Amino acid sequence: DQQVKQNSPSLSVQEGRISILNCDYTNSMFDYFLWYKKYPAEGPTFLISISSIKDKNEDGRFTVFLNKSAKHLSLHIVPSQPGDSAVYFCAAKEAGGSSNTGKLIFGQGTTLQVKP
């Protein structure tokens, strides 16, 4: 059973519009949520994160929203640019207290295409 799910394998948007990528999770013990971007033939790069005690975090064109009651997070990219075309992974970290290993559980990924 997958604890972190990205139900949309792909998303296509027009340049300048908003891209919304979604992620659902099942484990209430997650304390951090992260988004990664991955270009072909490269490693994933960290994009933005949010603590479970917050509901929004913003960094430039990227905003992550967390809805704990729905166990749902989303990444908004405004405005979208062709260079944003990549695979986006959401990930979640389980709270571990003194035994915090930092392990992440990843979703399957969503391929975003931004058309010029």
Added chain:
Amino acid sequence: NAGVTQTPKFQVLKTGQSMTLQCAQDMNHNSMYWYRQDPGMGLRLIYYSASEGTTDKGEVPNGYNVSRLNKREFSLRLESAAPSQTSVYFCASSEARQGAQYFGPGTRLTVL
């Protein structure tokens, strides 16, 4: 400051051969991780090392072994490669408390 480096970038093995994937980080991170990425499966954790001297199994450890050589280096060994181990392998490191992991460029492995 190179971040996380991995060698080799590409490798082709025959079934039954062995090999070691190397990973090093220069960010003084305590924790290191090995993942594999397969189409439609996201990134799955193979093994991790929360700190120097410790290693633990992740989600898909069968067929792999690891060594945390020192704080900088974490290697992944395939003792007897199988076609099911054809994948892209990523190494990552983090300061566990913050959560963000930083990834290497990956090793593309094909087992024939």
